[in-house]
Amino acid sequence: MKKQPVCNITTQCQARILAIKDAMEILSGKWKFHILGTLLLNEKMRFMDLLREVEGIAPKMLSKELQDMEMNQLITRTVINTKPITVEYALTAAGRTVEPLIDELASWGGAYRHALYNKKGR
Amino acid sequence: MKKQPVCNITTQCQARILAIKDAMEILSGKWKFHILGTLLLNEKMRFMDLLREVEGIAPKMLSKELQDMEMNQLITRTVINTKPITVEYALTAAGRTVEPLIDELASWGGAYRHALYNKKGR
DNA sequence: AGGTATAGTTACCTGAAGGTAACCAGTTTC
């Protein structure tokens, strides 16, 4: 008799897996956390500000990531009618909810680095 | 005068960015969270168990991700001398520390889905 | 001797992610 392909498919587990998949999809890519983290510190930022603050990002990537996140309603884009036109990006309420996640990620990364330093460092 | 390339490089920020980069690198990929989540539920699991539990993963990917995580000291691999040889995978103490992170990720994903459903659903 | 289990490995292929560089159009400053 063949072994059953799965043992652990409770509805709870399935929902959890789906939630994780969602989160990973929405927050995927190299830059989103850095952009969101910067917006958490500064409230409203223009395109060129972000380009300077998020170290290493190219305008093309920044533009694409901002569009992604606007579509997913994490940020808003507002065109301001100044002399040279300016654009303001800001977090939405939904966008602000990533703060604990980013905190957790940062603290995990920090703790991990610290733990390895104590064990293997030299 | 050119604008300064950066305004926000406090040492705190730099450390935070580094920690996030670390975490993303170590936990990168489509499968690590699912594997870790499964190991959180089951303590000790064999290769074929994981292959069955982590829905959709191919043996090649599972093997590779397990090796990655063993190198990063998140899991242990123990060969057991049974009739047909078996291998047990289990979380290390460091591996168990991802639990809050996974919880946060899952709860964020769930909340996000819920929020969008209330706003745009239908 | 054929099917099942164990734990993987190997070769091949593809699509997406991301980097580089140049360019656009308008405006203010030097």
Next chain:
DNA sequence: GAAACTGGTTACCTTCAGGTAACTATACCT
């Protein structure tokens, strides 16, 4: 009038993550 600001777009190229399928070798069951 040249340079630097504004906010991007476009084309091109490279890398790699990840998927598919087949295969290895040993051993138990019937």
